Amino acid sequence: MSLPVLQSNSGLMRRILAHFPRDLSLAFAYGSGLFGQAGQPAPSNNVLDFVFAVDDPITWHTMNIMKNPRHYSFLRFFGPRYISKMQNNYGAGIYYNTLVPCDDRIIKYGVISTGTLIEDLLHWKNLYIAGRLHKPVKILIQDENGKLQAALARNLKSAVTAAFLMLPESFTEEELYVRIAGLSYYGDFRMILGEDRSKVMNIVSANMENFQRLYNNILQECPQVVYKQHLGKLELDKSPEGQFSLLMALPRTLQQEITRLVDQPGKNRDVEEILLQVAQDPDCGLVIQQSVGGIVKSSSITQSAKGILTAGCTDKSIGFILPASGKLGL
DSSP, X not given: OOOOOOOTTHHXXXXXXXTSOOOOSEEEEESTTTSOOTTSOOGGGSOEEEEEEESOHHHHHHHHHHHOXXXXXXXXXXXXXXXXXXXXXXXXXXXXXXXEEETTEEEEEEEEEHHHHHHHXXXXXXXXXXXXXXXXXXXXXXXXXXXXXXXXXXXXXXXXXXXXXXXXSEEEHHHHHHHHHHGGGTTOGGGTTTOOTTHHHHHHHTOHHHHHHHHHHHHHHOTTEEEETTTTEEEEOOSHHHHHXXXXXXXXXXXXXXXXXXXOTTTOOOHHHHHHHHHTOTTHHHHHHHHHHHHHHHHHHHHHHHHHHHHXXXXXXXXXXXXXXXXXXX
């Protein structure tokens, strides 16, 4: 499955990509610099956010340092091998260069290895880039890597599954997308530091067509839900059996987080037994939300701490958390 390619600003995107080495398995733009939010000014002056997935981070950073040395903090003096180690071994497995002037815009771009990205998409190890891909993005490059394409599709289905578990028997399409868009915000400490608490609703209400483009086929083919597309409503099987089926389909890391949250000390029950218990719990949705929050909290703190180093001990280190636009590019 290839994610939908959005056509807006295609000339600008091509010009920006031309500044970078082209050995990319996936490149996408995301965030408030590209997609509008209800009640917010036009995004034309916001920081543009990018993610580049690369098969060989050391080679890619070698070429990028030669081409764009000023994009990097002082860490470039330690060389591409050290930068790749910082990228892969700390935080959420992604290395960001922030507040970079490029083609008359300010951009932020993260570099992640293709293998790390696939791991996050399939298992939600960090729910960091996987969470960004739950929301509409502009796909710029996507190669024919079958494992990556399958992981991209699996990530969207997992988002639907987790959202279903947090919703009642009957709900609207907008309510579903608000739950999906909110997954990567549960537990994110930056939401406490002044971010607009209505941000998720603003994202969804301004981008309903883009969410529908992402999720329409999944909803049409999902056996657990009746999708009344003409009414924008859905009906879900919320029986314990139905919920157990959804729980068993969740990404591995989320299942482990649920087990850690629910299992009593010393019992050491297996995952399936725990999920069977959660399926019968009236607070099942809250358990899912707290478990997602546990994953997001850890990755958001460690990745932001790493950002102080990768952005450098200058104004850029603040910019990792709060770009010049004053908006988080989430």
